[in-house]
Amino acid sequence: MSLASMGSPASLDAPAPIGFAEKIWRINWGLVLVLTAIAGVGVLALYSAAGGRFEPWAARHAVRYGSALALMLVVALVHPKVWLTLAWPIYIVSVLMLVAVDVIGKIGMGAQRWLVIGPLQIQPSEIAKVAVILMIARYYHGLRREQAGQFLYTLPPLAMILVVVGLVMVQPDLGTAMMVLMGGAALLFVAGVRIWMFLAAGVSAVACLPIAWSLMHEYQKKRVLTFLDPDRDPLGAGYHITQSKIAIGSGGMFGKGFLKGTQSSLNFLPEKQTDFIFTTFVEEWGMAGALVLLGLFALVVVWGFSIALRSQHHFGRLLALGVTAMLFLYMFINTAMVMGMLPVVGVPLPLVSNGGTALVSVMFACGLLIGVNVYRDAQLPRTR
């Protein structure tokens, strides 16, 4: 706050462009440190998940994080007006990629989330998540206060969200679809959409549940049922969540000790390096370790909120809050899932789970967040 007020007392209308050193100084290095700490937890947990070896996950995770960190810093130094301009193209490209994935998935028979472009395997839904945030932030940046509250003006962003949600859902990737929907809703809420519209949406969503149920795949229905009653099939679909709860619960207050988790090392845990990495970590480090990790995430969220609140432009506020909400949802859905509070939907724990695209997209989003802080007092025209 003090930096912001000190940097622009005399030039309200046209603040002096800031120099490179100033930009570097404005990067939230504390936040970078917290993110690195979280990624460090990831390396630790992946090292343990591999049975005390850097191969095949931990080393690669560290390297990936290093390059993603560089990407984040570059993104953080890009002026928001560039993102304002690129929002549409990014969104359109990501929607096209989602369509491509769906079509290929249809042809290839079966769930398809990947697109192979040259040497890269890209998960378009990860890009779409960020694209939706950029689009909505850009849209509301261009609206006046009164317009934001009007129903008609709510329809375009709603469409932007639902197109992506629909395309992700048919992949089918229920977890990501829910995250885009909830992240979008959070953004609409802070952008000023009236409360009654949320209530109306909630009511109609409940009314649509039976339809959604009938559209769901068999295995998705099974997951929901298993979530509602894990003992229904303790050796089948409920097995994963039961074993995960056993692992977490047996960790106790201070855990079984590094590399001493039995549930993960003896393969009782499924997907221990991806969706269930939290379980692997918590079994060995206990509630103490879990609270430290959750605390680190909470720090990121608090940091995100303060960046959002300090931004002098609406685009920055919404962008920062959208990214923060996305990170929170990622973290919440994953941990709640492995603790049996939500159905198993396949959402990784950001920065900790093994997996390239998610890491890059999260770090890209964090770059946008830090960029908002670097360019917090930039003048952005409201009209497009």
Place this chain on the structure above:
Amino acid sequence: MKHFRKGDGERSGLFTRRALVLGGAQAVLLTALAGRLYQLQVVETDRFSSMAEENRVSMRLLPPSRGLIFDRAGVPLAVNRNNFRVMAASERGRGVDVLIERLDQILILGDAEKARLLRELRRNRNAQPVVVRENLGWEEVARLEFNAPDLPGVFIDLGQSRDYPEGELMSHIVGYTGRVADEDLAGRDDPVLQLATMRFGKKGVERSLEDELRGRAGAVQVEVNAVGRVVRELDRTEGQPGANALLTIDLDIQRFAAEKMKEHQSGSVVVLDVITGDVIAMVSTPGFDPSTFARGITQAEWRDLLDDPQRPLHNKAIAGVYPPGSTYKMVTALAALEAKVIDPWSRLPCPGYLELGKIKFHCWLKGGHGSTNVSEAIAMSCDCFFYEAARRAGIDRVSDMAQRLGFGKVSELGLPGESAANQPTRTWKQEKIGKAWQHGDTFNLGIGQGYMTATPLQLAIMTARLANGGYEVQPNVLLAKATSREELAPPAPRTKPTAPSLRLNPQHLAVIRQGMSDVVNAGHGTANALRAKQPEFTFAGKTGTAQVKRITEREREMGITQASLPWHLRHHALFVCYGPVDNPRYACAVIVEHGQAGGATAGPIGRDVLIETMKRDPSRRTDRFKKMASR
């Protein structure tokens, strides 16, 4: 610009308020996560810890090493041999079909084996491994190891299997082991019996000493991973191997007796120590090869054994029942003497037959024996004397004496499947036949025919009790047992029976024994041809020929003789004997099924086996054990 700022201020205010609401909501959700962590990791941590422990730790039983069986000199009769076997375990019956197909490609199982595996793997709920094949060769082991990645849940296990070095010779006494059957579990809650690799005694000593031979299972706690593969061993409690057993059998005499029986199709020899009751030899021919059971008998082999008319699985020494014929005459004589209806000097006439009403009871000697006293009657096996002696003593006294000498009941010598045969009484006939006892029945019983049956063992017991001076000696096959090999040693030799006395008049016994001695050693004896060449091996005996089919008057006139009858209708040949004659130590009973004449067929076998036993005198030769044991 002012407008712009004002509008943005309003927007920013709303944003701030809503952002705070959102932040609050996130704080609530975070708190929920922390609460859930508290619930799982503090409140319910004990429950989850024990569940993790159950996941991780698996108790495996270590099958104990089965006790070994030796003959009285310490020669091994049943031993354990290392055995590589393939085991398979499946997780909840998944992928069993594919697994069996792959195993079939490697081991060539056959349809019956495949069906058995499928059944056992499906039935097996708690993922206990089942045996696929035993006694693998090196090549099979190598092929399985090579294909291990395609065979989840399959592993090679080093176990022990039973080996019987003496094979058929000891098959009826040692018996064999087989897979644990459901009926074997009755009354036994030893968890080790649930193991697929466990074997259970099915016949012989393996069966009767099962609970001692088995030993106590050890246990090993292992850490297993999610597919049940053992990761490491956590804790181990050693079990206790089964007790080793020393049998009373003398393998040399057993082999000698079996050799003597070879020329006959079917029969039995029993040799008893009359002082201790030790079973020195017990042969039943034909026998069977116990190794077919150890390696797993096929359906066809099993059928062949069951369908053989000479019943190789049957231990005829304890389960074969035959009319004792003339070997029973000592019982009749002793009953009459003890009842004082005759005395040692009484002479009874033999005109060749006795008449009872209109029925003629013939003596085997057509013209009759004239008049004989009891010892002469035994020596010449005069039938008329014993018709009359039985008539005078009465059925009740005869069958009472027979029971005191061991007939009509099992001896509990320590082998399963013993038959009590049949010692008829008044009440028995009333209950079983539904008719009252007749005088004619008494006549028949007097010469060991009619309803009377006995096992070769019972004949040997009778002979032993007559020979040892009237002591109720009990036969036994187990000399000693001990868990450690060092403690396994035969008891000190004895020269006096410890069994209770039957309180028989020694004078009466002496008369009977004189008769039995005369059978062999007197010129008028029925088996004088068998007498021992060397005086120190002089023995006493009694021949017997048991009727299977009665040759009627008419058939006899038509010239039908024993030799012309088909094998299964010919008379059984019997011989009982003991020796040395003046200080008896061993008794021997021989039955040659359908051997026609006791003196000619069974007699030489009894003589040779008894003399061989006296020569080797196993009761006094503990040094033989020491020599064997110290090797």
